[in-house]
Amino acid sequence: MRVSSRQEKLERTDWRAYVILDPRFLHKERDLLETAQLALRGGAGVLQLRDKESDAQTLVERAQALQDLCDGYDALFIVNDRVDVALAAGCDGVHLGPHDIPVERARAIAPDLVIGSSAGTAEVAKFLQGQGADYLGVGAIYDAHPSKPDASAPRGPQAVALVTSQVEIPVVGIGGITADNAAAVSAHGAAGVAVIRQVVASDDPEAATRALRQAVDRGLKSR
Ligand SMILES: Cc1ncc(COP(=O)(O)OP(=O)(O)O)c(N)n1
Numbered sequence: 001m002r003v004s005s006r007q008e009k010l011e012r013t014d015w016r017a018y019v020i021l022d023p024r025f026l027h028k029e030r031d032l033l034e035t036a037q038l039a040l041r042g043g044a045g046v047l048q049l050r051d052k053e054s055d056a057q058t059l060v061e062r063a064q065a066l067q068d069l070c071d072g073y074d075a076l077f078i079v080n081d082r083v084d085v086a087l088a089a090g091c092d093g094v095h096l097g098p099h100d101i102p103v104e105r106a107r108a109i110a111p112d113l114v115i116g117s118s119a120g121t122a123e124v125a126k127f128l129q130g131q132g133a134d135y136l137g138v139g140a141i142y143d144a145h146p147s148k149p150d151a152s153a154p155r156g157p158q159a160v161a162l163v164t165s166q167v168e169i170p171v172v173g174i175g176g177i178t179a180d181n182a183a184a185v186s187a188h189g190a191a192g193v194a195v196i197r198q199v200v201a202s203d204d205p206e207a208a209t210r211a212l213r214q215a216v217d218r219g220l221k222s223r
């Protein structure tokens, strides 16, 4: 995103369609950058690089290329798991889960990064907000096992309502979300939805992202 301060980035972010680029789920006819560009054309406001297999040098190269692309669309770019990569590549932010560097420590070494974290329950969400998280991914809403074998059992969209009643920071639902079930997630209080397969594995990532955003809008209007 082409603004400098963390606060400004957070104010400008459109959370409705948050697309997670995991190279393991790419459609066979598409590479990472092409998929990212199509998602941005379809209206993704946030992209995340979730690459569990590449070495650090490749991660930095990929992250830098994706950050440049996101800058052109005024979208937020987040790196999964790796504060070092986010800093080295000049990224907007990082997403940290329970097995990554704790949010409070990351905030201490990277005060300007947007930091997201993962919460399944309201109690964890409140704790993470207190540690300095800027936004939360709440899951697994539906069945996420194909993309994340260690995901929790489905908690349903009600999990979002439980979290949003306890925190002030933006919340996105994650896990098994499609254009058919996304409206229920935003209707329960989410600012948006985060997806892998629905966009990355799609034969039309642009249309898939657009459909997701429209579904989120329907849920937002119903609130
Ligand atoms: C937006 C968003 N929400 C949750 C996650 C999951 O992060 P984590 O719990 O660290 O699991 P991995 O993705 O690292 O397997 C996420 N990546 N993005």
Ligand SMILES: Cc1nc(C(=O)O)sc1CCOP(=O)(O)O
Pocket: 020, 118, 137, 138, 139, 140, 141, 143, 144, 145, 147, 148, 151, 152, 174, 175, 176, 177, 194, 195, 196, 197, 198
């Ligand atoms: C990366 C991730 N985190 C989850 C959580 O529950 O925190 S579920 C998940 C996988 C999301 O992939 P898909 O959209 O293909 O279901």
Ligand SMILES: [Mg+2]
Pocket: 080, 081, 095, 096, 097, 098, 099, 100
């Ligand atoms: Mg992680």
